[in-house]
Structure formats: structure tokens, C-alpha cells
Amino acid sequence: GAVVSQHPSWVICKSGTSVKIECRSLDFQATTMFWYRQFPKQSLMLMATSNEGSKATYEQGVEKDKFLINHASLTLSTLTVTSAHPEDSSFYICSASDSRSRELFFGEGSRLTVL
């Protein structure tokens, strides 16, 4: 079946540094990808919709300058957490929509810990 890969699976960084998380659709093209954030024992909260070749659409309350999204190709979207702080520690999950079938597939998630 279709696979969406996230990298890295987990990352630990110091406060103030920036971290980039990649989301790749391995065997299909994805015009649209979605980024979610999940705190422990909580649900997935949509952060932004990433559109290939255009600016991302951010949900209310999500700082676009804090969470930079780049969807440079039909198979890759990146989320960069800039100047990370401990409160940014979370599980970040992407999903990708197959451009042909419109089916949605989730990545395995990336756990960010900011010290």
C-alpha cells in the first residue's frame, strides 16, 4: 500500500535551535499534505495544510513564522520548527493526499523533544 515516510522519527534539540522534519510520499504524488501536532494522551490537532507550489494554509492560533512549511515538490513537504522551546516538544504527524485517488495516508510521526 501507499507509504508516507517521516524523517527523523525522533529528535532532541537544545532550546533556541531550529529543527526540520520531512514528510515524503514514497509511491504517489501528493499535491496536498497536512501537518498535525499531538500532545501526550491527546488527539491530533491540525496545524496547517501544505500545498505544492504555494503557501501553506495555517489553522487559527498556529504561528506561521514559528512553524515554517515548504512543499517544494509533489512528494516532499517539510516542517521547520524555528527557535524551538520546550513547549514545542510534541509528536508531529504528517498526512499526504494522493493526487489521483484523493486517499489520505499518514506518516509514522516525528517526536520532538526540546531541552
Place this chain on the structure above:
Amino acid sequence: GQQLNQSPQSMFIQEGEDVSMNCTSSSIFNTWLWYKQDPGEGPVLLIALYKAGELTSNGRLTAQFGITRKDSFLNISASIPSDVGIYFCAGRTNAGKSTFGDGTTLTVKP
């Protein structure tokens, strides 16, 4: 924004028992989905429902898309230990944006 109310929040059952969980929404969705998430992993799709009134099965799982398009339920029959996990409902719009319920944590005692 759209909100989904998922219940129960958690369940603790004996192996072999049936399980039922549901989601209700304040607004209409075009697609209802049920996912299972294991710790440290992304959600895995269990069942997708595309039409109001649709009843779909996947092995021991059965889910229904409510007639009003504002609710859905998931049933698991004859539970087994590997059913343990967190189950999420999600409503999806035509644009592909999904809103997730708060999850139901299922524990199955052998």
C-alpha cells in the same frame, strides 16, 4: 471550528467481549474515518465511510456513517489483546482536512 465528541474516553474489557464507541459532531462531514494509533506511531486507517447510512465491516470491525452525517460508531466484536490501543474517529471535508475526536483508549484483559 468543528468539534468532535468521542466517547467513551477509555474502556477496560475482558478478552472476547464486544466494544462500541461513537463520535458526534456539531457539523456535517462528507467522510467519516476510524483510526487506531499505537504508542509512538502514526494513526492507521481502519475503516472509511463515504455515504450517509453506510455500514461497513473490516473483519471484526464494523462502522456506520450516521444518517444525519453528524455521527458515526465503531464496533469491535470478540476483542483480542492486540486490539489494545487508542481509537480515533475523524471527520473529513472535501478539501481533505480532517478533524479528530479525542480518542478512546482500549485496554483488553486476557
